[in-house]
Amino acid sequence: MGHDHDPGHAGGHVAVGTAGDGSAPLAERLRARGLRLTAQRRRVLAAVEALEHATPETIGARLREEAGAEGSAPDASTVYRNLELLERLGLVWHTHLGKGAPVYHASEHPHVHVVCASCGEISSVAPDLLDSAAERLAADLGFTVDVGHVALSGTCRACRERASETP
Structure with a gap:
């Protein structure tokens, strides 16, 4: 459904794997x-990373596909519980991109999502891009913005260019 484009984002995905190959920070947390680093938790986090921006249903489908006919895949409630735990640990984040279920993504750095209403492209930008708007909301309304849970909707450059070329 799109790619992350983020010139102001250092890009750190969370390392996942078996003990000794990058999962140590997760296991320690x-x-x-x-709690333990179970195979289910490791698989849910790996699926979130691989899919980039996915609903819990899409993550569950990915895990069922990976498990195959004879494998053991977590049920929907297990996926949701693991996503909630991984979010509390700061390893995944959920964002509301508009209509439908929130999407989950793994990142070590906060960022703002911008979504093209025409093609669905999802891009990430540094949160300080919205500092002046956040400061104004705080001053005028006493409102603190949590930019990580919402997305800005608009039209991407490619769609604007295509629209301007169409007679």
């Missing part, structure tokens, strides 16, 4: 809360 879980252990600090009295």
Whole structure:
């Protein structure tokens, strides 16, 4: 459904894998809360990273596909519980891109999503791009903006250019 384009974003996805190959920080965060790094948690996080911006249903479908006919895939409630836990740990984030279920993505850095209403392209930009608007909302309304959970909708350059070429 689109790609991340983020010149102001350092791009760090969270490392996932078996012990010793990048999952140690995740395992440590879980252990600090009295939890284990289960295969299900590792698989859910890996699916979020691979899919970039996906609904819980899409993540579950990916896990069922990976498990195959004889494999064991988590049910929908297990996917949701693991997503909630991984979000509390700061390993995944959910964003409302408009209509429908929120999408989840893995990132080590906060960012703002912009979504093209024409083609669905999702891009990420540094949150400081909205600093002046956030400061104005705080001053005028006493409102604090959580830019990570919403997306700005508009029209991307490619769609605007296509529209201007059409007679």
